[in-house]
Each structure stands twice: as C-alpha cells, then as structure tokens.
Amino acid sequence: MGNFSVYVEMIRIRFLMMLAYRTNYYSGILIYSINIGAYYFLWQAIYGSQESIEGMSVTQMTTYIAVAWMARAFYFNNIDREIAQEIQEGKVAIEMIRPYNYLGIKTMQGLGEGLFRLLFFSVPGMVIIGLAFPIDFSNSITVWLLFIVSIIFSFIVNTQLNLLTGILTFFLLYNTGLIRGKRVVIDLFSGLLLPISFYPMWAQDIMGFLPFQAISYIPSMIFTEGFTGAEIYSALGIQLFWCFFLIIPIQLLWVIAKRQLIVQGG
C-alpha cells in the first residue's frame, strides 16, 4: 500500500476501458432511463389521487426513484464478477506477482468505473430526467454535501460486499448463482426498488441488522429530505459502522483464500 499514484493510475485505466466499450455505456443509459420511467409511472398509478403514502409525497417518491437509480450508477460495479472470472480463469496468478494489494486495486477499479458513470452518465442523466419528470432537487448545500458523503459510504459498503462475493469464488470455484442472487438481494433490500419504510414492520426490523440499507436507502432518503436532523447523522453512523465492520470478514477470507489458492488451468 502507500503507493497512491498506482491507484490513481488504476482509475485512469478503468476510464480508458469503459471508453473502449462504448456500446455498453450507451445501452446502460437506455436501461437506466427505462427503469426510472417505468418506476415513475408505476408509482403514479399506485399513488392515484392519494397525497402521500407512508409520509412520502408523490414528488418525493419520484425524486427518490430517480436519485436511487442515479446513485446506483455510481456505487454499482462489476468487480465481484471480475474477481470470480479472474479466479476461474487462473488470471489471479498474474495479480499475485504484482507488488500491490489485489483487493485495493480491485476497489480502485470499481471506483474508476463508478466515477466514470457518475460524470458521464448520472450527472447528464439527472439533468434530462429533471426536465422530463417533476423532481424536487434540494437547494440546501448541506443536503447535497451529506448526500455526497452518503453515496461514498454506499460505494464502500457495496464494493465490500462485492469483494466478499468475489473472494468466495476461491472456495466455491463457480459462483455465478451466488453473484446473481446477491444482486437481487441488494436491489430488493437496499431500498432501490422500494423504500425500506414501505416494508412491513417485521421485515424492517430484520433489515435493520443487514448492511443492504446502507447502500441505497440511506443516501436516497437524505437526498429527498426524508431524513432530517439527527436521523441523518444516525443513518450516516450506520453506514460508517458497516464500512468498518465488513473489513473483518473480507480480511479473514482473503488470508485463508491466499493460503489455499489453487490456480486453475496449470
């Protein structure tokens, strides 16, 4: 560690790689727009003539959906699949002969991917969506700053979960199913599709013990000002807790994984 310029370089390389696959980028914009549009009309229908559900107005809900998807563009990355692939194809051997921390590098690649999408995708996308749908942007700088802090935590927690799933490939050797399952669980329990406050009480209680709400629910609630005052800080505290807590299983698995590394394919 301690070689900062390598990590910056890694982000740059990831930018280049994202640019090498422009088609992916364009289709991504399309998929996200469809999703936001579909959820917008879905919620319009659900709200009907009601003013608010569970304390959220229809404008707040639209904003929530739009922000949740745009934040997803930033925190979401494919490093779980990449790690799995590198292990399955034996490429991890190459990574082990490099003088850097593999997990650190993977995290930076994820950050590169996230920043790329944030700059070239979320920001312009948000402007377009703001024109198309009635979205309520906060004009308080504090809210924006807290939101930025919060999506950084989202990125960390989501990336840590990706690292964890990726490392599990060392033990399972084939874990496409696990990766897919994890994605569904995150989309569902993180509050991307449905704010956590809409779930039944018992489900909310269980989710309170899981790291998923730190990924999408908290930043979206901060942005839509669904959280106010002390609620914001305790929410950020939860995110921070998971950022640190998840380091433990990752490091543990990584040490064991390295010891029993079997390189596939000779």
Add this chain to the structure above:
Amino acid sequence: MNVIEVKELRKEFKSYSSRSGLSGAFRDLFTRNYKVLRAVDDISLQVKQGEMVGYIGENGAGKSTTIKMLTGILTPTGGEVRVNGMNPHKEREKFVQTIGVVFGQRSQLWWDIAVQESFRLLKKVYRVSDEDYETHMKEVIETLEIEPLLDKPVRKLSLGQRMRCELAAALIHNPPLLFLDEPTIGLDVLVKMKIREFLKKINQKYKTTILLTTHDLADIEALCDRVVLLDEGKIIYDGRLDQLQKNWVEGKEVRFEFQHPVELGSLEMVSSQFDVKWRQGERSHQWIAMVDGDDDTVSKLMSQVMLNHSITDVKINHVSTEEIIRNIYEEGMSHG
C-alpha cells in the same frame, strides 16, 4: 551468491474424484473421495546469479507448480524456499518487486487498452523512475521491435507480437531474476530467434538470472548451459546440457534412405558385428541406426550396409537433445 535456494520443496494437491452413477452423484454431495497428489516431490535446487537454467519435463511433471511456488503464487506444502533472499509467499509485495515473470499461456497486459497504457501502469506499479524507464525501456522496445505496436490494444496483436510485448512488460523494472514459463509456445521460428537473442543480451548486460521452462528444446540449447530435468515431481537430472549429451551418447545416429523398403531382420543381419540399434524412420524406406562407438565404427557400419542395400541418401547426426530426453523419459535415468 545463490539467487534461488530451495530445500526439499513439496506441493500436494487434493484431487477429487466423482463416483459413478446417480447414487454416486448423490453420495458426492455429502462426502467426496479424494486422493492426495504430490505435484512437486522434495525438490532441492540452487541457482546462482547470472545463470540461465532450463527447467524441463513432460506435461504435468511439476514445472509450473514449482515456478508458482518460487514466485510466491502458491504456498508450498513443505520445504524451504528463498528467492532473492526472501520468502516469496510471506513477503510477497516486497518480493515480487525483484522478479519478472512471463507466463506464455496467459497475458499480463490489459486486454482492452493500448500496450503503452499497460506499460505506463506497470511503470507506476513498480515505481520506476522516468529516467530509468527512458534508458532501459527504450532499449528493450528497440531490441524487441515493438515500437509500432505500442498504440494498439492488446487484443488486436498477433501471438508473436503480444509475446514480445509481454516480455517487455516483465522487464519494466529491470528485475535481477526472470521466470519464463513457456515463453515461446506457439511462436514461429523468427520470433523465437528474436526472443532468444534478446534474452541472451539482457543476461549478458545485466547479469539477469533466468529460469526457463519450455517444451522446445531448441530454446534450451540456444540459451541454457544448465538443465534441470523433472519427472513426476522429482529432479532426475541437474547439470550441464553438454554433459547430458556426453553421458548419454557416445555414438552417433546414422539416417539411411534406401531405394526399396527394407526389413529390420536383414539390417540386423548385415550389422550383427556392430553395437547398433535400428529404428524405423517416418517412411518404410527410412531406417535410423544408433551406433555405439567411434567414427571408425560408424564408417565401417555404413560401408557394410551400403554393400548390401542401395541407398538414395545417408546422413550422420549427433543424437539430438530431444532424442536424449525422450530416452530418459522412456527408459529412466539408469543409463547415465
């Protein structure tokens, strides 16, 4: 000074086997049968600085596994490894700074981006200063003739082009020790020659120690004074290449092309007074005689054979390394 110091190195793998049939598959869900395979079996080895060592063996003899332990990728099951004065697995990040590795079968360049971007990243990874990079890499790029390839993405390169770039990438930090795992696999003769020339050059210039595994013995003949022969995880020969040739063959190989197909029986009858082994060549007219003895014996044998059978061509060869190694694997080391 010993660059590589290995004592009783061992690596065991668990190899799972599936039971047959449906009920077997169900039982596999709960308990699986496995055997412990010893891929590397108590190897001891020392390599001095500046040596070029050929590490050869059949597929599955344990070459790659050894290299992976020497480079810190795999943890040994037992034994001691010290490379460049360090324990490769324990001090991985510091250790890999002092080695260069080329795996012929997998790329270490980033597939989707231009070669020079990969180089630039590796330069940062290995913390190479601008001046060092300039002076050292300029020469490497020139010798390997990869200048025109630098702005192309790796996926668009041919195998020969990619391999030269891989080699350059492994040398960015000018490591004192270079591991090459089948670096010439699938390459044409010209590229092979270029790579060999280059390796010789850096070995002379920087005293780079090179450990090379290959199936192409011409690589070994061109580069290595010393060979280490591996069979089923054990070292069966460690010494000079010319010594191997000397120990193995005192005689010569004579290749006859007859005008007509010839029976083995009649050849053996004609040559019964000589210590000779006959072997059929690729065609029925072609026979190869392995003669034990000096030049005199060889010419006597030839005249005897030619008296009885008319020939179209005859050639005297030294027994090739390939032949020697094939013999060793077929008959064991007892002969030497």
